[in-house]
Amino acid sequence: MSNHIDAATGPASSTVPPDPGAGPAHRFGLPTATALVVGTVIGTGVFALPSALAPYGPISLVAFILVTIGALALAFALAALSKRVPGSGGPYVFARDAFGDFAGFLNAWSYWITAWAGNAAIVVAWVGYVEVFWNSGHTKAWSIVIALAGLWIPALVNLSGLRSIGAAQLVTTVFKFIPLLFMSTVGLLFIKAHNFGPFNGSGTGAGGAVSAAAAIALFSYLGIETASVAAGRVRDPKRNVARATVLGTVACAVVYILGTVTVFxxxxNAALQKSTAPFTDSANAIFGGHWAGDLVAVAAIVSGIGALVGWTLIVAEMPQAAARDRLFPGRFATESRRGVPAFGIVVSTVLASVLTVVSYTRFDKVFTTIVLLSVVTAVIPYLFSATAQLYWLLTRGRAANWPHLLRDVAVSVIALAFSFWSLSGSGYQAVYYGAFCLFLGLPVYVWMKIGRGEYGESVVIPAELTVDGS
Incomplete structure (x- = not known):
């Protein structure tokens, strides 16, 4: 692949062409692309997040604000990159365009793991709200059955075609956003200071508590890149992908921070740490009885399905883009008669199902464990994306006026620092599992290189550089 960039037109040959079968009439406009971002970012993670952050106390709100600043910086970097490289694949094509095939493969592999592992985390949180109405005793076997249904229903929606995906995203985004907006505005009027508990309840220093809470909070923003990942399915991607990315991230940030403050x-704090449906408990505390909490639980269930519909598409888009460049197995590049990457959808849903079952049978804090794994594997594409934007700014952005260049460089540096910070706060166990999953991709990369007939070249070392001169 050529890495040549023309100053006037952007990437020469690195963009992925629009997806075949996704004609203009069947592509997403700006509202649907924004709904895709909001729909995948706001899943059930936000509905379970207050419970995951409760052990750290209100100091986790500081972490949430810092994560929001970093996520916005990353959103602006992704928006700029999507204008430069307007093809499906998002972080994959950004990294490959800037740094070559191996970097592109690592991003595609890592993001693919993030997507199907993230689906497992979303469905675990989703189960907590389903169990408001059924299996309130949290019987593990029934929890697994509910979780598997939550994974495969969205897969069937995706397999039915793009129109079904777009309709599901618009409807579920509206349905989930209204109650969250209500909780993040009217709910603020019912806050009582004594509910917050100790400012730092983690038992560690403030820096460690903020970093650890930030790693969990980052999961809330996974998905801000989804419009760029599915750019080949968006009308006028150079314009709409960037706008959808920024608009979606800003909308999510507002309801996230204010909604979490309301729940806290x-x-x-003691009840929140034990809660499996914190927004339901918050609504019940505000209005009394159970009717308000039940409505929030219904919204969370719909929200989870909408997020899983979006992520099930995205989980297949990244490997499809890489497969078209012969960096992933060719089966991932194929599409069904309905114009969707059916093979990638099915394989990824099977993997998410296996991870869900294993997590329920092996881990006590199922949601937090899967969240941290997803964060580690997601940070890698974010690191590469921020670095790619910084690289292009420093090598091709010199023609721009200095104030704009300095602003864009500062935003990219913040996004890069934010990614490193999120990785450092994930904990040794999550980094270990994330690194292990990442390195599992190396044999796959070797296999794909051999399949392309790339066997490497012998390197001749000059005699004067050898130890004995022979």
Whole structure:
């Protein structure tokens, strides 16, 4: 692949062409592309997040604000990159365009793991809200059955075609956003200071608590890149992908921070740590009885299905883009008669199902464990994306006026620092599992290189550089 960049037109041959079968009439416009971002970012993670952050206390809100700043910086970097490289694949094509095939493969492999592992985390949180109505005793076998249904229903929606995906995203995004917006505005009026508990309840220093809470909070923003990943399915991607990325991230940031403050201030910290449906408990505390909490639980269930519909598409888009460049097995590049990457959808859903079952049978804190794994594997594509944007700014952005260049460089540096910080706060176990999953991709890369007939070249070392001169 050529890495040549023309100053006027952008990447020469590195963009992935629009997806075959996705004609203009069947592509996403700006509203649907924004709904895809909001729909995948706001899944059930936000509905379970207050419970995961509760052990750290209100100091986790500081972490949430810092994560939001980093996520916005990353969103602006991704928006700029999507204008430069307007093809499906998002972080994959950004890294490959800037740094070559191996970097592109690592991003595709890592992001693919993030997507199907993230689906497992979303469905675990989703189960907690389903169990408000059924299996309230949290019987493990029934929890697994509910989780598997939550994974495969969205897979069937995806397999039915793009129109079904787009309709599901618009409807579920509206349905989930209204109650969250209500909780993040009206709910603020019902806050009681004593519910917040100790400012730092982690038992560690403030820096360690903020970093650890930030790693969990980052999961809330996974998905801000989804419009760029599915860019080949968006009309006028150079314009709409960038706008959808920024608009979607800003909308999510507002309801995230204010909604979490509402839950922290309306449910006692001790009760919040034990809660499997914190927004339901918050609504019940505000209005009394169970009717309000039940409505929030229904919204969370719909929200989870919408997020899983979006992520099930995205989980197949990244490997499809890489497979078209012969960096992933060719089966991932194929599409069904309905114009969707059916093979990638099915394989990824099977893997998410296996991870879900294993997590329920082996881990006590199922949601937090899977979240941290997803964060580690997601940070790698974010690191490469921020670095790619910084690289292009420093090598091709010199023609721009200095104030704009300095602004864009500063945003990219913040996004890069944010990614490193999130990785450092994930914990040794999550980094270990994430690194292990990443390195599992190396044999696959070797296999794909051999399949392309790339056997490497012998390197001749000059005699004067050898030890004995022979």
């Amino acid at each position: 201030g309306t449910v006692s």
